[in-house]
Amino acid sequence: HRPVLWKILIDVIDMSTGLVINEIMNNPVNVTDSYGEWFELSNTGTDTIDMNGLTLKDDGGDQHTISQVGGLLLEPGEFVVFGVNDNPAENGGVTVDYVYSNFALGNGWDEIIIEHPTGAILDEVWYDNGASFPDPSGGSMMLIDPYSDNSLGANWMTSTVPFGDGDFGTPGSSNFSDNGFMVNVTVNDGWNLIGLPVMVSDSHYQSVFPNSVLGTLYGYDEVYTEQELLINGNGYWLRFNEDSEVTIEGSELSILSISLSEGWNLISGISQGIEVDDIDDPDNIVIPGTYYSFGETYTSASTLEPGKGYWVKANSAGIISITFSVF
Known part of the structure; x- marks a missing residue:
């Protein structure tokens, strides 16, 4: 045929x-x-x-x-x-x-x-x-x-930004300005666990950490992947060639929801230091005692410091929330 x-x-x-x-x-x-x-x-x-x-x-x-x-x-x-x-x-x-x-x-x-x-x-x-x-x-x-x-x-x-006749909002522009709040982050020579502790319009890692080594930002989601943009709530590995202090300027971040996957996660906190016991975990997905920071070695963490990244292990997928209160 x-x-x-x-x-x-x-x-x-x-x-x-x-x-x-x-x-x-x-x-x-x-x-x-x-x-x-x-x-x-x-x-x-x-x-x-x-x-x-x-x-x-x-x-x-x-x-x-x-x-x-x-x-x-x-x-x-x-x-x-x-x-x-x-x-x-x-x-x-x-x-x-x-x-x-x-x-x-x-x-x-x-x-x-x-x-x-x-x-x-x-x-x-x-x-x-x-x-x-x-x-x-x-x-x-x-x-x-x-x-x-x-x-x-x-x-x-x-929004708390006034416009026009007196209502609040930022129509046609970024929701936040990159000024008004500063966080100082200490980094070490070599690999560091870092995070973005404020809200910025340019979240490229070399804009936030200009003294970092090019091509060394890595995020984690079951596997490591090279990244360029920093996202609030995520933690990252980033390499530096010397000990230094970095000043990050942006808009204050005082509330944050973080999605966790089952297993190990790299996260970061907000503009203020928050004790891990104060993190809202409504479904009890975080395995107790599994928050870890990194200096020269891994150390059990009791506080999430601004600008730092942390490992945490979850028994199932879900959401944790961080809120800063002055009271």
């Missing part, structure tokens, strides 16, 4: 990565919701994203497909603000990049879902009326670390 010839046509679809729902103003105070609601997307990737054709929707009936002549581009490291009104005199003083319709943000429970034309979900946030997410009035909910899991309410906080 004659051979059968199959012709397969494959459409290559750009499934953009790095698109992050970064800030949400669902309940403004100084203007009505119908004028002052907005949310912000950031691009944590390395490629420019054209958002034309993407759909904004919730889990109900709200839906809007982005359509803008010339495209709606989001450059790496930049932000785009979506809002119901683009007149700063009416919307509370927000510079809105794109006006949507048929989409509203509930003051209690609601969802923001970014959908690709193929139906693939690029990012989504389901906030929950204060059960785990912030529940502000007059302030935005903002993602503490743009590289963290934005589906976890513990990774969000209420």
Whole structure:
């Protein structure tokens, strides 16, 4: 018989990565919701994203497909603000990049879902009326670390930065400025366990630790992998050629949720020293006595010091939380 010839046509679809729902103003105070609601997307990737054709929707009936002549581009490291009104005199003083319709943000429970034309979900946030997410009035909910899991309410906080007519938020810019809080970290000649104790806009390890050895940052997730960007809550190996003290400047980090895998994990803490007994472990996943620091040798750790990394062992996957309180 004659051979059968199959012709397969494959459409290559750009499934953009790095698109992050970064800030949400669902309940403004100084203007009505119908004028002052907005949310912000950031691009944590390395490629420019054209958002034309993407759909904004919730889990109900709200839906809007982005359509803008010339495209709606989001450059790496930049932000785009979506809002119901683009007149700063009416919307509370927000510079809105794109006006949507048929989409509203509930003051209690609601969802923001970014959908690709193929139906693939690029990012989504389901906030929950204060059960785990912030529940502000007059302030935005903002993602503490743009590289963290934005589906976890513990990774969000209420903005305290005033803008426009007096509400709080940072529309169109980083949620934090790299100033106002400094942490001094002592490092030794050779390999060190380190972490990022503040929030910064440039988390490249040689920006944070400029005297470190190039190409020596390693994270751990069952195996070691070379890294370039530091993430709050993660611990890393990093090498230095001499003993020194590094000053890290950024925005204070006083609350943090850390996802642990079963087995050994490399973690780090917040801007303040925290005793391991004060770490919230609601499911008792941390095996007692398994926090370890590293100097010239491994030492059992009773405190997580800012800027240092630590080993900890978990009996199952889960989340631990660190909170600093002055009381």
